[in-house]
Amino acid sequence: MVEGTKRIITDLVLVVSGTGHYQEFETGSISDLYMQHDSLPHLSLILPESIVAELLDAVRAATEKGAIHMVRYSLGLGSNEEYFEAKAIPLNASYVLLLIQNVTTHEMNKKALYQRNALLQVVIDTVPPEITAFDNQGNIMIINRAALKNGIAEGIDLENETLNLKPDGKTAYAEDELPLVRAFKGEVVHDQLVIKKRENYYPRTYLVNAVPLKDDAGHSNGVLLAERDVTDIQNVQHQLKSKIKDFDMFMYRASHDLKSPLSAMQGVIDFAIDKTTDKEFLDYLRLIKKSHAMLSTTVNDLIGLTRISQKEIVLNKIILKEFVSDIVDILRQVPQAKSLNIKALVQDGAELTADEGLLRAVLQNLICNAIIHHRPEGEDRFVLVTVISQPKSVFIEVIDNGLGMPKPVxxxxxxxxxxxxxxxxxxxxxxxxxxxxIEKMGASIKLLSEVGVGTTFSITIPR
Known part of the structure; x- marks a missing residue:
């Protein structure tokens, strides 16, 4: 029986009669095949009775109907489970060719593949995008729960009932512009916005990715489609933009409404200071003037901020040497700048096409910040502005040897x-x-500062 056990786990090709007697197949003529049953072994010697019964049913059916019949079975051999596939191929009215193959490896691979697919299904079911994998004929191979909720589970061909619109919400995509079609043609599609308009449904906006699938040889194997519904995100973004716009308008109007009475107040304070001889009262007036100056600065900065946020970009050619020199000359008049050496070193011929208002706001605030936060006294105090023109960008630095800033600041x-x-x-x-x-200009800014050494702001503006 041990020898029989070893024998049955390998592939066998047997000639079997309807009684279950067999002999191993040998090539040759089978037209006059005749087996001496009494001298031949029976299948029950190598297989359990239950399996022999199944095989004999297949053998008889094959001889009676003249067609191939198949039986699958498994055997527990020690601690292992072996899987087999038996094909009964009719030779004549009495005998069949019984092909028994050990398909354990195939079954194990099938089981492992099923487990991997089940795990993959669990994973893709947990992600928000609607994920669908198609074969080359457009049949669905894999689909996640999010996509099923979209109606595909019922077999509804929603794409044929859907109007696929461009981001403007009016123009329909041509068929060859659709992500799925593009991917079937071999193109990788990243983050294409598609507005899907279906009958009796509100339009929904999707961010679509489509990737061609290929086998190890590089041959097309289908398409993976991922669609993320971003409608709610877009609605929130639109609402947020609207609120920001309303807030900016409020700040702009409020700042302007404050500016006129502040200007009038400035005149009254100056007049009162000129006419007052009482020293104590004069000190109070000077405190009021100082507070007024701080309030005026805040109001002016708020106006500047709202102008930047609402400003439409207007590009102009800027001659940087003249532009920077004008700003530096004006800021040299700031009281704190009187004992400072403020210099501008601008590369000859340096030019930039940019928004003058935005660039002016950047340089004025950086230079002014370097002036007012400088060391109050000491030798060789300076603020230096450098401009270097590069092929793809303009590099600007505002450098000072002032107080510097600690990391938390x-x-x-x-x-x-x-x-x-x-x-x-x-x-x-x-x-x-x-x-x-800086952000509105599409530029970048870096800060390098050390306490007691100074501060450098570095700006890179792309051309």
Missing amino acids: QEKVYDIFYRANLSVAGSGLGLFIVKQA
């Missing part, structure tokens, strides 16, 4: 209304305005 320096030194007058909006203008 550097992390907050662009925050709105943040003031690191409360003893220095200011609104806390200057560097916030710089950051907003």
